[in-house]
Amino acid sequence: xxxxxxxxxxxxxxxxxxxxxxxxxxxxxxxxxxxxxxxxxxxxxxxxxxxxxxxxxxxxxxxxxxxxxxxxxxxxxxxxxxxxxxxxxxxxxxxxxxxxxxxxxxxxxxxxxxxxxxxxxxxxxxxxxxxxxxxxxxxxxxxxxxxxxxxxxxxxxxxxxxxxxxxxxxxxxxxxxxxxxxxxxxxxxxxxxxxxxxxxxxxxxxxxxxxxxxxxxxxxxxxxxxxxxxxxxxxxxxxxxxxxxxxxxxxxxxxxxxxxxxxxxxxxxxxxxxxxxxxxxxxxxxxxxxxxxxxxxxxxxxxxxxxxxxxxxxxxxxxxxxxxxxxxxxxxxxxxxxxxxxxxxxxxxxxxxxxxxxxxxxxxxxxxxxxxxxxxxxxxxxxxxxxxxxxxxxxxxxxxxxxxxxxxxxxxxxxxxxxxxxxxxxxxxxxxxxxxxxxxxxxxxxxxxxxxxxxxxxxxxxxxxxxxxxxxxxxxxxxxxxxxxxxxxxxxxxxxxxxxxxxxxxxxxxxxxxxxxxxxxxxxxxxxxxxxxxxxxxxxxxxxxxxxxxxxxxxxxxxxxxxxxxxxxxxxxxxxxxxxxxxxxxxxxxxxxxxxxxxxxxxxxxxxxxxxxxxxxxxxxxxxxxxxxxxxxxxxxxxxxxxxxxxxxxxxxxxxxxxxxxxxxxxxxx
Amino acid sequence: xxxxxxxxxxxxxxxxxxxxxxxxxxxxxxxxxxxxxxxxxxxxxxxxxxxxxxxxxxxxxxxxxxxxxxxxxxxxxxxxxxxxxxxxxxxxxxxxxxxxxxxxxxxxxxxxxxxxxxxxxxxxxxxxxxxxxxxxxxxxxxxxxxxxxxxxxxxxx
Numbered sequence: 001x002x003x004x005x006x007x008x009x010x011x012x013x014x015x016x017x018x019x020x021x022x023x024x025x026x027x028x029x030x031x032x033x034x035x036x037x038x039x040x041x042x043x044x045x046x047x048x049x050x051x052x053x054x055x056x057x058x059x060x061x062x063x064x065x066x067x068x069x070x071x072x073x074x075x076x077x078x079x080x081x082x083x084x085x086x087x088x089x090x091x092x093x094x095x096x097x098x099x100x101x102x103x104x105x106x107x108x109x110x111x112x113x114x115x116x117x118x119x120x121x122x123x124x125x126x127x128x129x130x131x132x133x134x135x136x137x138x139x140x141x142x143x144x145x146x147x148x149x150x151x152x153x154x155x156x157x158x159x160x161x162x163x164x165x166x167x168x169x170x171x172x173x174x175x176x177x178x179x180x181x182x183x184x185x186x187x188x189x190x191x192x193x194x195x196x197x198x199x200x201x202x203x204x205x206x207x208x209x210x211x212x213x214x215x216x217x218x219x220x221x222x223x224x225x226x227x228x229x230x231x232x233x234x235x236x237x238x239x240x241x242x243x244x245x246x247x248x249x250x251x252x253x254x255x256x257x258x259x260x261x262x263x264x265x266x267x268x269x270x271x272x273x274x275x276x277x278x279x280x281x282x283x284x285x286x287x288x289x290x291x292x293x294x295x296x297x298x299x300x301x302x303x304x305x306x307x308x309x310x311x312x313x314x315x316x317x318x319x320x321x322x323x324x325x326x327x328x329x330x331x332x333x334x335x336x337x338x339x340x341x342x343x344x345x346x347x348x349x350x351x352x353x354x355x356x357x358x359x360x361x362x363x364x365x366x367x368x369x370x371x372x373x374x375x376x377x378x379x380x381x382x383x384x385x386x387x388x389x390x391x392x393x394x395x396x397x398x399x400x401x402x403x404x405x406x407x408x409x410x411x412x413x414x415x416x417x418x419x420x421x422x423x424x425x426x427x428x429x430x431x432x433x434x435x436x437x438x439x440x441x442x443x444x445x446x447x448x449x450x451x452x453x454x455x456x457x458x459x460x461x462x463x464x465x466x467x468x469x470x471x472x473x474x475x476x477x478x479x480x481x482x483x484x485x486x487x488x489x490x491x492x493x494x495x496x497x498x499x500x501x502x503x504x505x506x507x508x509x510x511x512x513x514x515x516x517x518x519x520x521x522x523x524x525x526x527x528x529x530x531x532x533x534x535x536x537x538x539x540x541x542x543x544x545x546x547x548x549x550x551x552x553x554x555x556x557x558x559x560x561x562x563x564x565x566x567x568x569x570x571x572x573x574x575x576x577x578x579x580x581x582x583x584x585x586x587x588x589x590x591x592x593x594x595x596x597x598x599x600x601x602x603x604x605x606x607x608x609x610x611x612x613x614x615x616x617x618x619x620x621x622x623x624x625x626x627x628x629x630x631x632x633x634x635x636x637x638x639x640x641x642x643x644x645x646x647x648x649x650x651x652x653x654x655x656x657x658x659x660x661x662x663x664x665x666x667x668x669x670x
Numbered sequence: 671x672x673x674x675x676x677x678x679x680x681x682x683x684x685x686x687x688x689x690x691x692x693x694x695x696x697x698x699x700x701x702x703x704x705x706x707x708x709x710x711x712x713x714x715x716x717x718x719x720x721x722x723x724x725x726x727x728x729x730x731x732x733x734x735x736x737x738x739x740x741x742x743x744x745x746x747x748x749x750x751x752x753x754x755x756x757x758x759x760x761x762x763x764x765x766x767x768x769x770x771x772x773x774x775x776x777x778x779x780x781x782x783x784x785x786x787x788x789x790x791x792x793x794x795x796x797x798x799x800x801x802x803x804x805x806x807x808x809x810x811x812x813x814x815x816x817x818x819x820x821x822x823x824x825x826x827x
Contacts, residue, residue, distance in 0.1 A: 236762070345680045357685055361692035368696055383707035383802050385725060387776075390703035394695045518761050520742055579765045598762035602739045607762045 003068050003147040006056030010097075010147075013049035013104070014137040016042050020130030024123035028197070036123040040111045043126055046133060047108040054101045057146055058088050067154040070094060070146045076160040076575050078546040086171040087161045092295060092311075093146035095174060099291070100136050102175075102182045107133065110186055110211070117207060124193035125186075132185050135318045143311045160575035163547070169229030173222060177249060180219025181287040184252055186211040187259065188284035191277045192326060195333040200273050205266035208280070210634035212263060213492075216256045217630030223249050224623030232583055237516065237594050237611045239619060240507075242391040247370040248290035251363055255283040258359035265352050269343070269414060274334045275356070281326045286363070288319045293370075344416035351409030355402065362398045366391065396450065403457035403504060406497060407433075407464035411471075429467055433459040444513040444614065454508030461501040465494055492633025499625025506618030515612040518598070522605045530612045532593060533557040539597070539606065547571040549582070552606075554595050556586065568597045583609075592616050705776065709806030713779065714753040720779050726755060726787075727774035727803045735769055748773065748785075750810035759787040766792040772803035 020042040027035025057070075061084045066072040074091045075084055089095040107129040114122050140146070190208035194200045226249070231239045240246060259279040266276045296312025343349040369386045377383055411417075411425050437456040441447045472490070475482030519527050521536045528534075535555040542551035550570040556563040564586035571580040583596035591614045598607030707725045708718040718724055731754055734747035742761055746769075747754040757775055767773060767790060777787035 343677075345677050350681075350684075353681065354684060354688070357688040361688055365692055365696055368700075372700070383805070385705045385707065386700065387703050387705055387723075390699045393699040393703075394692075397695065398692070518742055520740070581765050596762075598742075599767075601737055601742070605739065607742050609762055 002056050003060060003065070003149065006053045006060075007145065007147040009049040009052040009056070010137065010141060013046050013053065013100075014134065014141055016046040016049065017130050017133040017137055020046060021127050021134055022130075023127075024130075025127035028120045028123040028127075033119065036119050039123045039126040042130070043104075043107050043111040046130070047104040050097075050101050050104045053147075054088075054097055057094060057097060058085065061085065061088050064158070066156070066158050067149050067151060068146075069148045069150045072150055072155050072158045074158070074161050076158040076546070078575070079161060079166070080545065082171065083161060083166050087165070089174050090161050090165045090170060093140070093144045095178075096136070096140050096144055096295075097146055098174065099178050099182060100133065100140060102178050103129070103133055103136060103185060106183055106186050106211075110189075114207070120197055121193055121199065121204075121207075124196055125189045128189035128192045129185060132189070132322075135322070139311075139314050139318065143314055157575075160546075160573070163571065163573045163576075163578050163580045164234055167229065167233055169225065169233060173225040173229055175222075176218055176225055177222030180215050180217075180222050180256075181249075181252060181290060183211065183215025183218055184256060184280075184284045184287050187215065187256075187280045188326075191280035192329065195277060195326075195329050198333065200277060200334075202267050202270050205263050205273075205276065206639070209260075209263045209267055210639050212256065212260055212280075213630045213634050216253070216260055217627040219249070219253050219256060220623045220630070221627045223253060224620045228620050231616070232585055236581075236596055236609055237583070237613065239510070239616065242369070242388050244370045244374075245290075245294050247366050247391075248286075248293045250366055251370075252283050252286040252290060254359050254363040254366065255279060255286050258356045258363070259283050261352050261355050261359075265349055269349060271343070271349060272353070274330075277334060278330060279356075279360075281323075281330060285319065285323050285326075286367075288315070288322055292316055292319050293374075343414070346412070346417045346419050346422070348409065348412040348414045348417070351405060351412050354405055355409070358398055358402045358405065362395060362402075365394050365398065369394075396454070399504065400453050400457045403461050403500065406500070407457075407460040410464045410468045410497070426464075429460065429463045432463045436463070440509070444509065446513075448512050451508055451512035454504055454512075458501040458505035458508065461497055461504070465497045465501070469494055487636055487638070489633040489636035489638065492629040492631075492636070495629030495632060496626045497629075499622040499627075499629060501622070502618045502625055503622030506615045506620075506622060509615040510613050510619070513614050514616070517610045519608050519610065520601055520605055521608045527608070527610055529610045531558055532563065532612060533560075534595065534608075534610050536606075536608065542569070544571065546575065547573045547580075550597065550600075552595070552597050554584075556593050556595075564593060566593070566595045568595045570597045587617065589617055590615060707774075707802045709802075709809065710748055710750045710755045711753040711806075711810055713755045713785070714783075718779050720781055723776065723778055725774055725776050725802070726757070726779075726785050727772065728754075728806055729772055729803070730767070730769050732769045748775070750806045752810040755785055756783075757785045757787050757790075759790055761788075761790075763790055764792040768792075774802060 024036050024039035060068045060071050061075055062081065064077045070091060070093045075087045089098040107126060110125060110129065187208050190204065194204045227239045231237060262272050262276045262279055265272045292315040296315055369390050373384050373386055407429065408426060411422060433456055436459040437452055440455045441452060472486060473479060473482035475485065515530045517527065517529050521527060523536050523538045526533050526535045537553040537555055539550055539552040542549045552568045554566045556566060566584040566586060568584040569582040571582055573580065581596055583594055586593040591612060594611035594613060596609040598609060600606055705723055705725050707727065710728045712718055713726060726748060728748040728750045731747040731749045736745045744759050744763060746757055748757055771792055774791045775785065775787035776789040777785055779785050
């Protein structure tokens with residue numbers, strides 16, 4: 001009975017979404033307030049019914065209702081409750097439902113937190129979000145119903161959740177990632193609404209900025225969690241594989257990063273408007289592209305869902321419709337740029353423009369590497385793959401250039417920056433960064449050009465960021481007063497940039513100075529990895545809740561001193577007879593020690609992977625810093641102030657924004 | 671030159687420079703890093719280039735896995751049920767590597783017609799087959815007009 005209720009609520013939610021995408025929009029275009037007034041109730045109804053459907057599916061999982069096909073395929077009565085819960089999004093149908101739940105959740109949040117926005121704007125934003133919801137709800141109702149029944153032959157037990165997914169990672173990674181993906185729909189909706197009513201100004205930028213930042217912060221955490229999960233669970237110690245699906249999440253992240261920065265310029269200086277709108281459209285389209293790549297079965301990937309081609313066609317159509325419709329709208333409505341020159345050729349605007357050029361180049365690059373094989377295959381021009389070296393070779397220079405630019409741009413001023421002054425300003429940070437990165441080279445024993453560049457860039461970003469903080473916080477009333485005076489959005493930026501530096505440092509050091517050895521070992525053997533000795537003590541059996549495991553014991557020593565005892569496992573799951581490798585890791589802020597058991601070679605000999613991973617934690621720590629920066633920035637009081645553009649930026653605490661030219665908010669919209 | 675034009679020109683030049691660097695890097699890197707896929711029939715027919723990094727894939731033939739007891743060396747045959755190719759690999763195989771499973775290997779074909787792999791990929795889902803492998807099996811079976819092996823149907827995705 002319940003599952004049918006779930007399906008019914010989904011269909012009701014779909015109908016409400018259809019109404020939401022039409023009624024308030026029509027109301028806003030014809031100026032009828034009574035129609036616009038439907039926007040919030042319809043949003044609430046849509047959210048509630050999707051929530052109900054999600055609750056029903058969760059209930060089916062927790063009560064082992066194997067008459068529901070999706071539950072029977074993705075769960076088992078032996079699973080602990082928390083994996084039954086996360087198994088809700090362990091397959092295609094349920095994860096799509098989670099996606100929709102989040103989409104309607106974001107829509108709900110917009111309805112709640114945008115009470116100060118003009119009614120026309122909010123009606124149109126909610127309508128556009130309604131349209132996006134219609135697309136995904138049609139998709140789930142038509143092709144991927146999670147409530148399909150297996151009647152009358154109800155299986156006695158479920159086929160089990162894939163052992164790879166029986167992990168903490170599944171509980172946190174997809175929800176975070178989807179929050180990010182779907183969150184860009186809000187930025188998209190704001191952009192489309194602004195195009196529809198021609199109100200493309202600094203106020204619009206300020207409204208959509210916090211939403212973009214939050215979505216981006218979630219996506220950063222989601223990607224980092226995925227990388228961390230892959231590292232300990234399936235990657236044999238790798239943390240990024242340039243796998244097409246990883247790239248699919250990196251694409252909106254890169255575009256979203258560019259969008260955040262160009263929104264900053266549009267808000268503060270009223271320029272780059274058309275570009276910002278275009279970026280908002282592109283970012284969300286890339287989120288849709290990601291959904292298509294993962295769910296259409298076109299990819300060879302650990303993420304690929306076993307799915308049918310109908311789904312791919314539907315998503316491709318949805319993607320094409322979104323892109324075409326928004327670009328058409330953009331072509332007709334985007335402001336004709338006749339902005340008077342208000343910034344010099346060396347100014348913060350130019351630095352941020354270059355930031356966008358680099359980030360968009362990186363996006364294009366990753367897109368080419370990811371899509372090129374698919375396109376060739378589609379036209380039957382051969383099956384190729386593009387390997388990691390391509391991405392490493394092309395992405396790294398762009399990342400380094402972005403970091404170098406960031407450091408210099410930190411000191412730049414809006415409108416005009418004196419070149420000589422900037423050069424002198426950068427001299428000391430340059431010296432300190434060179435010193436720091438040389439020290440790192442010495443510590444890790446050995447100069448490598450790429451490693452030096454990467455570490456130097458990370459140091460450069462860190463030093464300039466702190467230097468700028470020091471400059472800005474100088475005050476006659478003392479340092480503490482000066483530090484307190486800085487706005488939260490400024491501290492958000494500081495955290496975000498430090499996060500980038502941490503990630504860069506981690507990625508560079510672990511890629512260049514990490515050690516990986518595959519060895520054949522019998523109990524009693526000792527193998528050396530860098531300064532560490534690994535002693536294979538023994539290997540025995542252990543029974544888990546729904547698996548039996550070969551349970552190894554390793555002692556890790558350094559200079560004869562005990563460092564850690566590690567217990568990697570090889571698990572055999574009872575249902576489906578699948579085998580899983582569980583690595584064991586001694587984690588630390590400065591290095592990880594990693595042991596994984598491969599296959600049995602002979603009676604007592606095993607293939608063993610031993611690794612030393614310096615600074616790997618910094619990678620994910622950096623992403624957490626970035627996300628924390630994002631959340632800090634949106635708590636800035638600027639976003640809580642009433643929404644009239646000029647007033648808002650005048651009362652803004654940042655000195656730079658008081659320079660906002662009143663003309664910048666007035667004109668430039670055709 | 672008029673300062674506004676000059677500034678626009680700088681912007682455009684910056685954009686062009688960025689774009690051309692990106693395009694240059696991309697094409698350069700692409701040329702070096704494209705790995706073509708060959709199925710066992712193509713390799714045994716000599717269509718695959720020797721000593722070029724390529725990918726090969728198919729099903730691991732039953733009873734063909736030979737393991738060196740003293741090192742991490744493994745040898746096995748990969749088949750599309752009309753031809754098979756010997757593959758050598760030194761290292762740890764993925765958990766789902768098993769006889770009768772679909773795999774994709776990266777590596778080089780040596781002059782003796784053996785494929786020396788530096789990477790072997792098997793996918794995490796036992797129902798999921800790499801599209802390349804499914805395609806290769808389909809091609810091989812339709813070429814010989816015989817029905818496909820039951821466990822090798824490509825309709826798994």
